[in-house]
Amino acid sequence: MVKRNWGFATLAVHGSGGVCPHTGAVSMPIYQSSTFAFHSAEHGEKLFAGEETGYIYSRLSNPTIDALQREMASLEKGEAALAFSSGMAASTAAALAFCQSGDSVLCTKVVYGGTYALFAHIIPRLGIETIFVDGTNLEEIERAIKPNTKLLFIETPANPTLDIVDIEGCVAIARGHNIALAVDNTFATPYYQQPLTFGADLVIHSATKYIGGHGDTVAGLIVSNKEIIQRIHDEVLVDMGAVISPFNAWLLLRGLKTLPVRMDRHSANGMRVAQFLSFHPKVERVYYPGLSIHPQHELAKKQMTNFGGMVSFDLKADQTQIRRFLDSLELCTLAVSLGDCDTLICHPASTTHSTYSPEELKDARINEKLVRLSVGVEDPKDIIDDLHQALRKT
Numbered sequence: 036m037v038k039r040n041w042g043f044a045t046l047a048v049h050g051s052g053g054v055c056p057h058t059g060a061v062s063m064p065i066y067q068s069s070t071f072a073f074h075s076a077e078h079g080e081k082l083f084a085g086e087e088t089g090y091i092y093s094r095l096s097n098p099t100i101d102a103l104q105r106e107m108a109s110l111e112k113g114e115a116a117l118a119f120s121s122g123m124a125a126s127t128a129a130a131l132a133f134c135q136s137g138d139s140v141l142c143t144k145v146v147y148g149g150t151y152a153l154f155a156h157i158i159p160r161l162g163i164e165t166i167f168v169d170g171t172n173l174e175e176i177e178r179a180i181k182p183n184t185k186l187l188f189i190e191t192p193a194n195p196t197l198d199i200v201d202i203e204g205c206v207a208i209a210r211g212h213n214i215a216l217a218v219d220n221t222f223a224t225p226y227y228q229q230p231l232t233f234g235a236d237l238v239i240h241s242a243t244k245y246i247g248g249h250g251d252t253v254a255g256l257i258v259s260n261k262e263i264i265q266r267i268h269d270e271v272l273v274d275m276g277a278v279i280s281p282f283n284a285w286l287l288l289r290g291l292k293t294l295p296v297r298m299d300r301h302s303a304n305g306m307r308v309a310q311f312l313s314f315h316p317k318v319e320r321v322y323y324p325g326l327s328i329h330p331q332h333e334l335a336k337k338q339m340t341n342f343g344g345m346v347s348f349d350l351k352a353d354q355t356q357i358r359r360f361l362d363s364l365e366l367c368t369l370a371v372s373l374g375d376c377d378t379l380i381c382h383p384a385s386t387t388h389s390t391y392s393p394e395e396l397k398d399a400r401i402n403e404k405l406v407r408l409s410v411g412v413e414d415p416k417d418i419i420d421d422l423h424q425a426l427r428k429t
C-alpha cells in the first residue's frame with residue numbers, strides 16, 4: 036500500500052508498493068525473463084485481446100520495470116510512468132507520440148546536445164518542423180506557436196548553462212494554445228521540482244543521471260497521466276522497442292531509495308563549490324541557480340525547493356589553458372554524464388554539446404570557455420582543493 040500523503044523520502048523507499056507480492060522479497064526481484072508462460076492457449080489469446088491482464092513479453096511489460104514505473108509516478112506526482120532504454124529514447128518517444136508529419140514543435144535552445152540533435156536533425160527528417168526558442172523569454176515562446184504546433188519541449192535547469200525556464204508560464208502558454216508541454220527534469224529530479232504539479236503534461240528524465248545516481252546504467256523515464264502513458268506505451272514504445280532491461284530497472288529502484296539523501300549532499304556541495312568559484316580570479320562567470328547573481332534566481336526559488344549539484348563556469352582562459360585545467364584535476368573525473376556520486380567535469384562545447392555548430396552555440400549563449408561540473412557527494416573540501424590546485428596550474 037502506498038499513501039499519497041507520505042513524504043518524499045518515504046515514497047522514495049516505498050513508492051513502488053512495498054514488498055514483492057509474489058514472494059515477499061523486500062528488494063524487488065529482478066524478473067530477468069524475456070517471456071512469460073500462458074496458463075493455456077485461451078489465456079494467451081485473452082491476454083493479447085486485452086480481456087485479461089498479465090505478463091506476456093518483457094518488451095510489453097515486466098514486473099521489475101512495473102515497480103520502477105510505479106515508484107517514479109509516485110515521486111513525480113503523476114498517475115503513471117514508462118521506463119526506456121535511455122533518456123534519448125524517452126525524448127524521442129515523447130516527440131513521436133505528439134507530432135507527425137506536417138506538425139511543428141518548439142524546443143528551448145539550451146538543451147542537452149543529444150536532445151538538440153534529435154530536434155534539429157532527426158525530427159525534421161520526418162516532416163516535423165522544429166523551432167528553437169529562448170527558454171528564458173516567454174513572449175518569444177508564445178510568438179513562435181503556429182496553428183500546427185503540437186509540443187513545447189523545455190529543459191529546466193538547462194544543460195549546460197543552468198537557464199531556468201518558467202514552468203508555470205509555459206503551462207499557461209501551452210494550455211492557451213492546446214499544445215502539450217514536456218519538461219526534461221533531469222537536473223532537478225522530482226525531489227526539487229515536480230513539473231506535473233504546475234500543470235505540465237509530461238516529465239522526462241535521463242534516469243542515467245541522479246535517478247540511478249551511481250554511474251552504472253543508462254536509462255530514461257516519462258511520467259504523465261494514465262491516458263498519455265498508455266498512448267506512448269501502445270503507439271510508440273512497444274514497437275519502437277527501446278525498453279529498459281529488468282536489471283537496469285532494478286538498479287534505478289535501488290538508486291531511488293537514496294535519492295533525497297544524495298540530492299541533499301549534491302546540493303550542499305554544489306552551493307559550496309559555486310561560492311568558491313564565484314570568488315576565484317581565474318573564473319569569469321559562475322552559472323548556478325542557487326546564487327543570487329543567477330539571472331533567474333527568484334524563479335528558481337519559486338519552482339524548485341533546492342538547486343542541485345550542477346555548476347557551470349566560464350574560465351578566464353584560452354583553449355590551451357582550459358585543457359591544462361581539465362588535465363590537472365586529480366579528484367574530479369574528466370567525463371561526460373552527470374548525477375553520479377563521483378564529481379564529473381567536462382567541456383560541453385567540445386563534448387556533450389558538440390552537436391551544436393559554433394554559431395548555434397553562440398546563439399544559445401553556450402560559451403566556448405564554459406566548463407560543466409557535476410558536483411558529487413565527496414567531502415566538499417576535497418573537491419574545492421582539487422579545483423583550486425588545477426586552477427593554479429591553468
Ligand SMILES: Cc1ncc(COP(=O)(O)O)c(C=O)c1O
Binds near residue numbers: 121124190240241
Ligand atoms: C538533461 C538531459 N536530458 C537527456 C539526456 C539524454 O539522456 P541519456 O544519455 O540517458 O540518453 C541527457 C544526457 O546527458 C541530459 O543531460
